[in-house]
Amino acid sequence: MPATPPPSLTSSTTYLLAKVGKRARGLLAERLAAQGLRPWHLATLAALADFGPHAQRDLAERLAIHTSDMAKLLDELAGRDLLTRDRDPGDRRRVLVGITPAGREALTALTGAAESVQDTVLDPLTAEERTVLHGLLLRLHGGR
Amino acid sequence: MPATPPPSLTSSTTYLLAKVGKRARGLLAERLAAQGLRPWHLATLAALADFGPHAQRDLAERLAIHTSDMAKLLDELAGRDLLTRDRDPGDRRRVLVGITPAGREALTALTGAAESVQDTVLDPLTAEERTVLHGLLLRLHGGR
DNA sequence: CTGATTTCAGCTATACTGACATTT
DNA sequence: CAAATGTCAGTACAGCTGAAATCA
Numbered sequence: 001m002p003a004t005p006p007p008s009l010t011s012s013t014t015y016l017l018a019k020v021g022k023r024a025r026g027l028l029a030e031r032l033a034a035q036g037l038r039p040w041h042l043a044t045l046a047a048l049a050d051f052g053p054h055a056q057r058d059l060a061e062r063l064a065i066h067t068s069d070m071a072k073l074l075d076e077l078a079g080r081d082l083l084t085r086d087r088d089p090g091d092r093r094r095v096l097v098g099i100t101p102a103g104r105e106a107l108t109a110l111t112g113a114a115e116s117v118q119d120t121v122l123d124p125l126t127a128e129e130r131t132v133l134h135g136l137l138l139r140l141h142g143g144r
Numbered sequence: 145m146p147a148t149p150p151p152s153l154t155s156s157t158t159y160l161l162a163k164v165g166k167r168a169r170g171l172l173a174e175r176l177a178a179q180g181l182r183p184w185h186l187a188t189l190a191a192l193a194d195f196g197p198h199a200q201r202d203l204a205e206r207l208a209i210h211t212s213d214m215a216k217l218l219d220e221l222a223g224r225d226l227l228t229r230d231r232d233p234g235d236r237r238r239v240l241v242g243i244t245p246a247g248r249e250a251l252t253a254l255t256g257a258a259e260s261v262q263d264t265v266l267d268p269l270t271a272e273e274r275t276v277l278h279g280l281l282l283r284l285h286g287g288r
Numbered sequence: 289c290t291g292a293t294t295t296c297a298g299c300t301a302t303a304c305t306g307a308c309a310t311t312t
Numbered sequence: 313c314a315a316a317t318g319t320c321a322g323t324a325c326a327g328c329t330g331a332a333a334t335c336a
Contacts, residue, residue: 003206006194008255009187013274014168014262016281018183021165024158038301039162043153050150057317062147066304071319093311093317111152118158124283130157133280136273137160143268184326201293210328215295237293237335 024121031113035106040065040073041082042114045107048083048099055094056085082106168265175257179250184209184217185226186258189251192227192243199238200229226250 009015028039043063048054054062060070074097077083082103088094099107122130153159172183187207192198198206204214218241221227226247232238243251266274 003202003208005206005208006187006191008190008194010282010285012258012262013278013281014172014258014265016278016285017161017165017265018169018172019165020281020284021161021163021168024165025162028158028162043150046152047150050152055317058147062149064147064149067318068320069303091312095318114156114158118156121158121161121284124286125280129280132276134157134160136269136277136280137157137164138154139268140164140265141154141160199293211294212296212329213327235336239294
């Protein structure tokens with residue numbers, strides 16, 4: 001017996017968003033774990049590749065993560081030589097974080113994993129439907 | 145400065161799903177906390193209202209939650225007289241869980257909170273767009 | 289005895305808090 | 313001195329695991 005979820009929940013868009021989103025993140029985490037990394041590592045490398053070097057604090061703000069957690073993430077990524085951390089000569093409180101060539105390679109692999117997860121999650125939808133969904137989610141994400 | 149998130153992430157539907165879903169669940173949890181309850185309490189009461197009494201194990205399976213966590217949830221709900229727990233006379237291993245009148249009242253209040261959160265989250269979308277989004281998410285949720 | 293149901297104690301990961309040293 | 317940056321230790325919670333108690 002497939003155990004139907006309660007209709008009064010599946011009729012709520014909020015519920016579906018939370019459920020589907022959680023599944024997506026779970027699948028991504030599972031795939032990235034194969035490379036010993038987590039979704040936040042992907043996000044961090046992506047931010048550095050998209051925008052260039054950041055002060056650690058700005059990186060944390062861009063990803064909406066706490067500075068204390070960012071410190072740990074960067075420790076892990078620096079330990080694999082995926083990024084560099086250098087004191088800002090102009091303001092020695094700041095640490096400038098940049099991506100290394102190895103980091104870019106890793107990012108490519110991680111992005112590939114994310115795309116494969118996306119194919120899995122969005123499998124029930126046609127290409128046009130995926131575009132529509134993406135547009136709607138972008139509006140929800142932006143309209144904060 | 146509003147700290148733009150990395151485009152290579154926002155171009156991923158998976159990322160947006162996870163982000164928007166997490167925000168939705170977070171807002172819901174915040175609103176329900178005002179009544180001393182959490183999203184799982186709402187889900188549990190909704191399942192009982194939709195389908196009638198359940199054996200504890202069936203309830204856990206329907207909501208895709210672990211039986212050990214279900215035991216704790218039911219403790220909390222029973223402590224507020226929102227549900228009843230009785231041994232199944234036909235199979236004394238099973239505990240039959242049912243919703244009380246007070247539970248139905250609480251469910252009404254919790255559902256109201258959930259609808260208000262939904263209005264907040266879906267605010268940027270028109271009514272037609274909300275319908276489209278709901279339909280797409282239903283397909284993603286069902287197509288497992 | 290085997291298997292199902294429930295309960296409990298504990299483990300892990302994530303998100304967050306607060307205190308601190310360093311530098312401006 | 314006050315404010316900003318980064319580091320570290322510790323807290324809270326959700327999700328999960330495993331073992332024991334009860335019963336079919």
